Amino acid sequence: MFSERTSVGLDVHARSVVACAIDTVTGELTRSRLTPEHAEILGWLGRLPAPVAVAYEAGPTGFALARTLRAAGVRCEVVAPSKLQRPAGDRVKTDMRDATHLARLLRLDEFTGVRVPPVVEEAARDLIRAREDVRGDLMRARHRISKLLLRRGILYSDGRTWTGRHHAWLAAQRFESVAVQAAYDAAYEAVVMAEDRRARLDRAIGSLALDPAWHPVVTRLGCLRGIDTLTALGLAVEIGDWQRFTGSSIGAYLGLVPSESSSGESRSQGSITKTGNTHARRLLVEAAWHHRPGYRPGVTLRRRWELAPAAARARGHAGNQRLHQRWLTFTEHHKRPVVADVAIARELAGWCWSLATLPD
Numbered sequence: 547m548f549s550e551r552t553s554v555g556l557d558v559h560a561r562s563v564v565a566c567a568i569d570t571v572t573g574e575l576t577r578s579r580l581t582p583e584h585a586e587i588l589g590w591l592g593r594l595p596a597p598v599a600v601a602y603e604a605g606p607t608g609f610a611l612a613r614t615l616r617a618a619g620v621r622c623e624v625v626a627p628s629k630l631q632r633p634a635g636d637r638v639k640t641d642m643r644d645a646t647h648l649a650r651l652l653r654l655d656e657f658t659g660v661r662v663p664p665v666v667e668e669a670a671r672d673l674i675r676a677r678e679d680v681r682g683d684l685m686r687a688r689h690r691i692s693k694l695l696l697r698r699g700i701l702y703s704d705g706r707t708w709t710g711r712h713h714a715w716l717a718a719q720r721f722e723s724v725a726v727q728a729a730y731d732a733a734y735e736a737v738v739m740a741e742d743r744r745a746r747l748d749r750a751i752g753s754l755a756l757d758p759a760w761h762p763v764v765t766r767l768g769c770l771r772g773i774d775t776l777t778a779l780g781l782a783v784e785i786g787d788w789q790r791f792t793g794s795s796i797g798a799y800l801g802l803v804p805s806e807s808s809s810g811e812s813r814s815q816g817s818i819t820k821t822g823n824t825h826a827r828r829l830l831v832e833a834a835w836h837h838r839p840g841y842r843p844g845v846t847l848r849r850r851w852e853l854a855p856a857a858a859r860a861r862g863h864a865g866n867q868r869l870h871q872r873w874l875t876f877t878e879h880h881k882r883p884v885v886a887d888v889a890i891a892r893e894l895a896g897w898c899w900s901l902a903t904l905p906d
Contacts, residue, residue: 547655548570548599548652548653548654548655549597550570550596550597550598550599550621551569551570551571551595551596551597551598552567552568552569552570552594552595552596552597552598552599553567553568553570553599553601553649553650553652553653554566554567554568554591554594554598554599554600554601554649554652555567555600555601555602555644555645555646555647555648555649555650555651555652556587556600556601556602556611556645556648557602557603557641557642557644557645557648558582558602558603558605558607558611559582559607559641560582560606560607561581561582562579562580562581562582562641563579563580563581563582563587564577564578564579564580564641564642564644564645565577565578565579565580565587565590565645566642566645566646566648566649567594567598567649568646568649568650568653569594569595570653571595575646576594577642577645577646578590582607582611584610584611584614584615587611587615588614588615588618588620591615591620597621598620598621599620599621599622599623599652600615600620600621600622600623600652601622601623601624601625601648601649601651601652601657602622602624602625602648603624603625603626603627603630603644603648604624604625604626604627604660605627608668609624609662609663609668612624612662613662613665616662623652623657623659624659624660624662625648625651625657625658625659625660626657626658626659626660628821629657629658630647630648630651630657631651631656632647661786661787661790663786666759667783667786670754670760670779670783671783671784673747673750673751673754674751674779674780674783674784674825675825676747677744677747677748677751677776678780678825680740680743680744680747681744683736683740683743684737684740684741684744687733687736687737687740688708688737690733690736691716691730691733691734691736691737692707694729694730694733695719695730698721698726700719702715702716716734716737717734748776751775751776751779752775754779755775755778755779760779760782760783762906763778763782763788763902764778764779764782765778765850765853765854765858766854766855766858766862766901766902766904767781767782767898767901767902768850768853768854768862769847769850769851769854769858769859769861769862769863769865769901770833770862770865770866770869770894770897770898770901771833771836771837771841771847771866771869772832772833772834772835772836772837772894773833773898774850777829777832777833780825780826780829781826781829781830781898781902782902784823784825784826784829785823785826785902788899788902788903789903791899792899793896793897793899793900794896796895796896796898796899797892797893797895797896798819798822799822799823800822800823800826800827800830800895801818801819801820801821801822801823801824801827802818802819802827802830802888802891802892802895803818803819803892804816804817804818804819805817805818805819818888827891830891830894830895830898831887831888831891833891833894834869834887834888834890834891834894835887837866837869837870837872837873837890837894838870838873838883838887839870840870841866841867841870843863843866855904855906857904858901858904861897861900861901861904862897862901865894865897865900865901868893868897869890869893869894869897872889872890872893873886873890876889876890
């Protein structure tokens, strides 16, 4: 609950900060335009009636300001922009009005806060997201070169694509047109360079997964099918503090629950909400497909089991059996595979939570 004397809202931008403070005793409003320098912001807050509480919206400026204010003993809340309450008839939006609105919502405790991750966790998240960006770059580069060849009637038919043999075949392609050859060389170079960047990031992620901060969670999550080191570490850094959730609430946080529009006696559910962390949701949806084939623990899964505690192995084995059985049930009821997969991903999130919160 709000217990401070002064409520402060900050509208933070890269080159400016607009601030509004409300004295809850006198009702006085104090407004100012500041620079993003943390020392200046702290100095301005220090001139306000203490104690002070601050709120600003999460955005591209990150969490550095929140960490600085908290280190100085100032309560700072980072607010989720998508859940800010705004009057429907309010058609005027300025930085000062936004700051004032934040100060009033903070005073009333009418906001949804965002968890500020530790510096180490944010650094690991940057690495995982860099790898995700490279994955997208590589996919687009591969599409460009394959479509360039397809437009000229050239199609690879000697086994799987993007293997060593396929790369040798791509490198041997020659064209009479100088322009086409230049375009092809550039497209193929983009594929090779993207694969090289992905390999470097994979090595860095493999090393990071051995760090004591992440290794216990990564090994426990690896007891489930479809969750290798990359997926496990991605879920660990994107979700962060698993203790914030329960087995049923984590699906809603990841946007894997159905949307709903109900009124009176009518109840209407639609597609999933797709709110929350997009990257973690994609990882779970992809991992859920691995539970569709028959469950026979292979060599790779057993090797991951050897790294995990006995309780995690037993929990993972039970989860694998349960999720495969759910696939069979959906198939018997003739559910569309894409719909069934999302339902499995929602339940898989609960199993991941169960493993991540196991006591060491």
